[in-house]
Amino acid sequence: MxxxxxxxxxxxxxxxxxxNRLVGRKLALVDDQPGVTRDLREGDARLGPLRFTVIDTAGLEEATDESLQGRMRMLTERAVEMxxxxxxxxxxxxxxxPADQVFAEILRKKSARVILGANKAEGKAGETGYYDAFSLGLGEPVQLSAEHGEGMDxxxxxxEPFAKEFAERQVEPETDVDVSDMPEDFEDEDVEITYSAAKPLxxxxxxxxxxxxxxxINKILGQDKLLTGPEAGITRDAISTNANWDGIPFRIWDTAGMRKRAKVQEKLEKLSVSDGLRAVKFSEVVVVLLDVDIPFEQQDLxxxxxxxxxxxxxxVAVNKWxxxxxxxxxxxxxxxxxTRLLPQLRGxxxxxxxxxxxxxxxxLHAAILSAHKVWNRRISTARLNRWLTLMLEAHPPPAPGGRRIRLRYMTQVKTRPPSFVIxxxxxxxxxxxxxxxxxNGLRADLDMPGTPIRLYMRSQSDKNPYRDKKEKKVTKLNKHTEGRYRKEAGRGVKPKS
Structure with missing residues (x-):
């Protein structure tokens, strides 16, 4: 960038x-209600041939105290400086x-490079405000419509002049290979996972x-990048940040607090929760943070x-220890x-x-790396089938209705999470x-504690690798026998049965 x-x-x-228009995706929450954005959100923007980093900030408020609005303003001013x-x-x-006049004065003092944008300027309704923007003394305003994409040229x-000025800051991304994306026929069980800036944890x-x-997250990052305070529900967007934690490149999402569905009534909170659910789907390791005073509430589970x-x-991390x-x-x-309330995450x-x-x-750092390693673990087919034999000897499957269930063969079909087919x-x-x-036996015997495990039962007749070969061999044998019978009948020899 x-x-x-x-x-x-x-x-x-x-x-x-x-x-959202510059990054090409709906990353930031948008609503008619003022003050939706509270944290700083970064994204990789594209505008024509330009590639740069864009930061979405909270709305500038005139409060300067330690209130929520005051803390939001301080966070925005920090973004201006960086x-x-x-x-x-x-x-x-x-x-x-009047607030625009105040903030224009602040920007003149804090930032040497300021572009003035007059948004919502489409149609005649925005003409008066566009010409009024010249009074701010920040140069010619750019006439924009962020919703309709007008004024992007x-x-x-x-x-473009700034892009040329900062062109020498272009840095090539690292190209380290992340071996966690292992091929399906990989048999090594103790592969060391490497992390890079191109593919962080x-x-x-x-x-x-x-x-x-x-x-x-602020403590992990070593800086107050995210808005915090005693008020509940400050975070609304799922904010992602790239950093380095004890030598490990990682990308970490801060999500909005998730309450019970019955208590979530406002549209904005529904958007915040759905944004957090998307962050869970994009992540590899999920840290479930509990409050030590009220741990394992129904919503935590x-x-x-x-x-x-x-x-x-x-x-699982228990905070406020x-x-x-x-x-x-x-x-x-x-x-x-x-152990009692979350048996599906035993270990x-x-x-x-x-x-x-x-x-x-x-x-916490060591636990995250350990969980990620188990999540990427692969077990060889030979070891799996030796283990399956022992499990069957210890406890054979039932025979419902007198029909015996035979478990013949087992293999691992994928990792992340470990998935097996029998x-x-x-x-x-x-x-x-x-x-x-x-x-539970896989977790205990093959050293996969706590990780989600997927186990699928398949009928052997569905995918028998030798079925086609066997049918082809029988057909060939039948044709050979039929030909021999015809040949012997032509010579008047009685065929052997």
Whole structure:
């Protein structure tokens, strides 16, 4: 990326709409309600031949105290300082507001490169506000319509000089190979996974509101990049950030707190939750963050079960551990509740952390790498079938209705998560309890604790690799016998039976 562009302005002037148009995807939440965006969101933008990084910011408020609006403003001002170019957007239909005058003065002091954009300028309704924008003293405004894509050529013309200025900052991406994408016939069980900036480790942090997700990520990043505070539900967008954690390149998502579906009534909160669910699907490791005061609430269990059903590696982290007095007793209770309430994640890592002090982050880092390694594990076919033989000897499958179920052959068909197929007779008659018996055995005997495991029963007749060869051999034998009979009959010899 050649330069960084920060989009700033009052709430509800169309910053997130323009951000989505520049990145080519609906990454940022958009709604008619002002103040939807609260955190900084970065994306890779394309505009004609230009490639650059764009930052969507919270609407500039006049508050300067420690209130939520004040903290949002400080975060936006930080984005202005770190960006190479600022696009100051105003609403052409509303005209220049007193707050626009204040923020224009701030930008003149903080940023040397400012582009003025008059958004919502399509049609006659925006003409007056467009000409009024000249009074801000930031040069000729760009006439835009972020919703309809008008004015993009003019914006490209304004950005091209900056692209040339920052061209020398272009950096080629690393090309390290991520061996986690293993071919299907790979038989090595102990492959070391490598990470690179091109393919970093993907992590999503999920949990209920006010569990401390944003605070935890800020501590991992080593900077206050995400908006935090005592209020519940501050985060609305699923914000992703690329960084390096103890030598491991990673991309981490901060998600909105997920409440019970019955309590989610507002459209905006529904959008926030669906945005967080998408982050879970894009991630490789999901960190389910619990509050030590109210762990394993019903919603926590639903969130952990969601991550397991999506097939993601799961790490359970218990936050605010620094506030707990009886640590040993509490830890014992947590482990017992984890085993009892989440049997589908038996053996998954559970660590205690303090997002405020940073204590326990080393354990969390190790648990994430361990869970990711198990998630990528591959077991050789020979070892799987030796294990299957022992499991059948210890506990044979039932015979419903007197029909015996034969489990003949087992192989691993994919990783991420580990998925296995067993060729058997009557796959539709295998009870779910026997499937759980085999899955628990895989976790315990083949060192795959906590990771989601997929086990499929297939009829052996569906895919028999020798079936066609056998039929071809029989047909050839029949033709040979028939020919011999005809030849002997022609010589008057009685054929042998």
């Amino acid at each position: 050649s330069f960084t562009l920060a989009i700033v302005g009052r709430p509800n002037v169309g910053k997130s709409t323009l951000f 960006a190479d170019v600022c696009l100051f957007m105003m609403d052409a239909r509303a005209g220049v507001m 003019d914006l490209l013309r304004m950005l 993907q992590i999503a942090v999920v949990g209920r509101p006010n569990a401390g997700k944003s605070t935890l 639903r969130i952990a079960d969601l991550a397991e059903r999506e097939g993601r590696a799961v790490v 620094d506030l707990e007095d009886e640590k040993q007793t509490k830890l014992k209770e947590l482990r017992e509740a984890f 998954a890592p559970m660590v205690t952390v303090s997002a405020r002090t940073g204590k326990g982050l080393d354990r 060729m058997c007779s009557h796959p539709d008659l295998v009870p779910e309890s026997y499937n759980r018996y085999l899955i």
